Amino acid sequence: KKSGKITIFYKEDGLSGNEFQDRTSCQLPNGTIIFGGTDGLTIFNPDNININHHTKLLLEDLTIHNQLVHPGKGQPVEAILDSCKEINLSHDQNSFSISFAALDYGEYQRTHYFYKMEGFDKDWIDAGNNALANYANLPTGHYTFKVRITQNNNAIQESSIEVYIHPAPLNSWWAWLFYTFLMIIVAYFVYRNSKRAVIARRAARQAEIDKQQEQRTNKMNMSFFANIAHEFRNPLTMIAGPVSQLADKTYLKGQDQQLLYIVQRSIRRMFRLVNQLMDFNKLENDTLKLKVENVDVIKILNDICDPFEFNVKQKNITLSRIGMNDTLMAWTDRDKLEKIVTNLLSNAIKFTPTEGVITIAVDLIQKEEAQKEIKTLITSHDTFYVKITVTDTGKGIPENQLDNIFRRYYQLDNQTKAIINWGSGIGLYFANSLAKLHHGYLKASNRTNMQGAIFTYIYPINALSYTEEERKPIKGEETFIRPIKRHISMSKIEKEETNKKDDRPTILVVDDDTEVINYMRVLLSADYNVRTCLDANTALQQMRMKEPNIVLSDVIMPNKNGYEFCKEIKQDIQLSHIPVILVTAKVTLDNQVEGLNVGADAYVTKPFDQKVLLALIRSQLKNRERVRNILSQSTTTNEEIAKALSKQDKKFMDELYEVMEAELTNSEFNVNRVTETLHISRTKLYYKIKGLTGQNPSDFFRNYKLNRALQLLKEGNNTISEITDITGFSTLSHFSFVFKKRFGISPSQYKR
Template sequence: MKQHLYIMLLILLLSACSGNNGKKYVIGVSQCSEDIWRDKLNNELVMSTYQYDNVTLKFASANDNDKLQKQQIEQFIKEGISLLIVSPNQIHTISSVIDKAYDAGIPVILFDRKTDSGKYTAFMGADNYEAGHEMGQFIAQQLGGKGNVVEIGGLKGSSPSIERDRGFTDAMKAYPGIRIVDRRYADWLKNRGEAVMDSMLRQCMEIDYVFAQNDRMAVGALQAAEKHGVKDLKFVGIDALPVPGGGMESVRDGRLMASYIYPTRGDLVMQLALNILEKKPYKRDNYLKGTLVTSNNANALLLQNEEIMKQTARLQSLHGKVDNYLAQYNHQKVYLVLFSIIVLLLVGIMIYVYRSIVARHRIEEETVAAKLQFFTNISHELRTPLTLIADPVDYIIHDSNLNAQQRDMLQIVQRNVAVLTRLVSEILDFRKVQNGKMKLHLSDFDLAESMRQWFSLFATSAQKKNISLQLEVPEALSMRADHDKLERICYNLLTNAMKYTPNGGRITFAASVEGDKVRITVSDNGIGIAHDEQPYIFNRFYQAKNAEHGTGIGLALVKAFTELHHGLATVESREGEGSRFIITMPLRQAGELSSSRSEQAFSPVVETVADEDVPNQARHIDDLVLPDETARPEVLVIDDNSDIRAYLRTALSSIYKVSEAIDGKSGLEMARRIVPDLIISDIMMPVMDGLEFCSQLKQDKAISHIPVILLTARSLDDQRVEGYEHGADAYISKPFSLRLLLSRIDNLIQSRKKLSQLFSNSDENDVFEKLSNETDKTFITQLRKIIQDNLGDSEFNVERFGDEIGLSRVQLYRKVKALTGHSPVEMLRKARLMRARHLLQTTDKSVSEVAYAVGFSTPSYFSKCYKEEFDLQPAQER
């Protein structure tokens, strides 16, 4: 559902630059009935037209009346629509009029249901057979393979009813202990479901489970059972609509044991329609994936849907604004419109979140932890869209076709992305402080020199406001502290001073030593702070009455970082006269020096690199052959966010072969199949997260050698440590620099190549010690032993080699080649020749005897290989 939210968000945003060839399209939508599920589909179709000014939708509903649906389609044909989207009521009843539309040259998309005619352009819908089969499997597992089941079908003769029944029946065939004691039809209606269930119960049937082909009939059957006082009977349905009274709520509340999500995906239907109309490639049959909903995941899915509904309402509201905005600007300003909307949307979300926290600041202290956790989750989620904003902006800003005005406007976008990134970092840092996980990374440095450098960063801003800057520090001032956190303290205080000092004002930055402590002050003659507000100025989320907009986190971080240094942060101020912030802390902190600075030092700017945004195209690998030496390295990208996968595929495909997977489980399976040269994986994913994936990969001897880069929004130090403990080779935080990622990929691949070259040209024991992965060391040890044990066996080949070590031929080849630089055949031959040389130099055996002793089938071939390896004939070793 998270991916669906991003898709709907992009639909609105990309409306700013959608192409329009001037041709108008009218699409007729013929629905067989009216219900919540079809209303949802219709709404998605409408939202999907936001990016197409040249598309008009016309809707018609037949209310389960075949005759009426035929009349409505006849009217569409008469009006000359461009394309027909139709959901037939039954397989046979309206085939003739659909054939008529098709024969008239109108493309026909069958959605959800099929007819008995092959005259249609494309089909899209869920796999009804799979839905029925999944529910059958679920019931069988719940019953332990024994019991009595009844099936309540939908409209008899409709394709969904037929296919769901077929899938359900096929699933039951595997369980002879389960009997389908009755099967009736209820026309998809709740009251009909109640009626047929009432009839069955009156016949005193022994029933353990009821499978209704949709949730409405299941709920109706449940009500009938409740009227009869039957409590042990269990019910399942299909649709799992996340609406009040829908199937998903019924599962959550325990009324239904399970349901199956029957997707609508109006956005995909509209995209298919436009592909057909615009003569673009498309598939004729398109099946949508559903999933089983039980009490274990129903609540989480409902919460996700609630968030999607909020965002959908916001998108609908913004759509009108986007149309008005586009009318005022010409095509040359499209870039500005696109990224301005994105930034404004993100800023709006941030402001909404912060205002919500300020409004709830007076609630009990125990709610603070939950509130901060919420912000942390939001901040993590923002890192991915920030990545997809920052890099494309940087790419476009270097376009030589931009004029000066457009470039200036894009630089505004770029600066605001940097501000958002800094805000996200502040939230994550503050959460870390609250959890007591923030640690000091101590180093020795000259505080006076550092203050000069920090102060110089504000020279340009001060010059623009005609503000006088004064620096008062000794010539040198040695200090032991966390350099990065002290920089954050000073940067936040100087930023505040610049914000609240008027044009022509003055700011003083000073440091002095008092015994074994240092006193750092930032003074200004700005607007000042009211006396009654000063005790709260360092509180989290607090903002003074005369403060400009902000988060209320900056000064709280100043206080937190100061206290981490066993210091004190205070303020002296008079309203209208200015303020002075004073930081007092020991000159030397107790503790050991860190070997290096913290991995992610603070920076007020964000480096961005961009690439084009292209549709995601899944890569299927059905056959695998032995790799070519000249082939491009293969990179596997694992991320549940389709936009990130599409972006990385675009960025990497010019250099590497790129494969994709949507979660750790499917990524692990693909890694075993294709054995890539490197893997880029997200951490927070469904099914199997990145940490578990990394751990399992590093323990699998077929693929343990593959370098793994964790690319994630989890950027805290303890989270990085956790990633490395699970075997990651690199850890890059979102939003990320594409240049940094490309450099890290190249370094890891080159490092692996250099290791294999060392193995080829150096003492194997030396290279063995360089292997960091215990699984790889164990593999090399096992490899050596198998080779030594089979040196004299002339029948020993690669297939037997793979059987003994437990790998397929392809896996063995790529694993050995990656670690040693040699193929398995080359390693075996080299080992045989080295043994032969030892025998020739230390025994009296003939050349032929030595050749057979080391597994060569003929002495002549042995002599040829020996000459190639040592540039000597075997006889010359005597």
């Protein structure tokens, strides 16, 4: 039977050989075919040959790194390989072998193997009769291993299994996700840092430009102020000369003479400030020169201290001098020494409390002791040094700020709460710069046994410590003011004012500048009782003991400034009715708004016209007297009173009127009842009612009852006897007596 197919057989299929002779074949009648060849005859009947032979193909074993893998849980294969659906290999098991076999041992020579790892191999690999597939360093991924067998060039069986090679933990998908996220973060930080670097470079360039601009501006400003300061000297000289001549006149007495003394001291102060400004400009331009001469240092120091005696007495401070009764000759620049010590004493006076002590001491020390003090290299020429110390009993200096207080424009805290270097912030910087110019050293420290600051100034006294140029005679013009003669002391004026027994209004002046205090006392003492304080805390204590009629306060003061002082007054129920006038050198509109916002009744800038100030004081006192008159005739806080009173005072009067109205019929009504209801002490109640109405509480309560009685009489709805009961008077006769005494007419006459 013809099938139309050709099947090729070889010696492995049962032939005698693979070579046959030409014309040596025949077919027998029964269909048997005979072929003759070099190896003998091959005889077969085609009908008896089965070409569709079925052979089973099995996957046998898995070997990893030449180690046979036994099936089990957690192993690459969990059962025998042929029954598994997949092989799971880790990243370090990627070199392995898979064995397979065809289950037809009789046809062994005729079985031909082909295998392929889909996803890795592109073509089938011919393994011949070798039933083993080897793979080394196979990449991670998902593959399908396939194997098949062929006979007579026909594929008769194929088998496959899934192979998974899992990546290393550091090469897994979530690891790569983390790497991507990390790279994004790194890229972001690199970008941000690079952006910051660019911004920082731009800021640095801008800062350098701003610094250069600031230096140019500062130089221009310093030059301008130096020129202005130089121009000040001429008019100051023209003022100083005539004032000194007037001060010598014998016909000037009392306040006139005292005013001249105030002018003289102010002129001296102006000269000192002008000279300091000019020297400061020279320091900045490095043109300030040192000119030393052999002089008596102790005499110079005593001359410096003498003018300060007046200021310390006004503040009740003791100025103690140690080692200043002898003579000490030293090469010294008189001008520089005076400016250094003056700055140190001014700071000490500014921040030493009332009844404190300031000590200035001078001593001659040797090189070794000076070395211990300053801890810097000292030249061999400097064998002896002058040591000047200024000690106070103020608050001292925070330890972490000791190295900063000599910096230019540096102030501890701020202008109104500074502990040291209060004001412009250049005083100690200027003094330290002058000390260095004098080949000396200025050091700040704190007292160890008690509160207070110590400033130590050390400089060499030998001629060889200074250059020949520095020892040349001083050339140039110096301006001197003759010493001030005090024929009349302020204490004498205070005593005269104290001895005057009158009912003049009391003014409390609060200012840390003793010269301003003195001027205010001279200006106001003719018409008012003047009390003075140098700081806000002391002023508050005095006000609570004895209330003034009005307060004049500076703004820039240490510890507590004028704004805080005014705010505290206006928030104190005992003191809130007292008018406060801020008198200050802070002249901007914002300063004035801030002062008025904290409750100040008026704001006056320095320099002020004395007529304006006196008129303002009179106006405030008249307004206060007008409010008193209205309150003494009122029974409620009407619109007129509400406008004249502060919110706190209005609230107090509303509560007081409410209490008095509730107790109107009570004939036993007294101060105790009010203090209990309003939760206020008797003393505060007395001062508050006295300050607001000018009457003591008992009189004010009685007048309130009479004012209510007057209202009831006007209404005409009650008899006089009923009104007597309603207003809490015990008898009709007593009511008629006090009514007539207050209004000048009896109740019956008023009713008619």
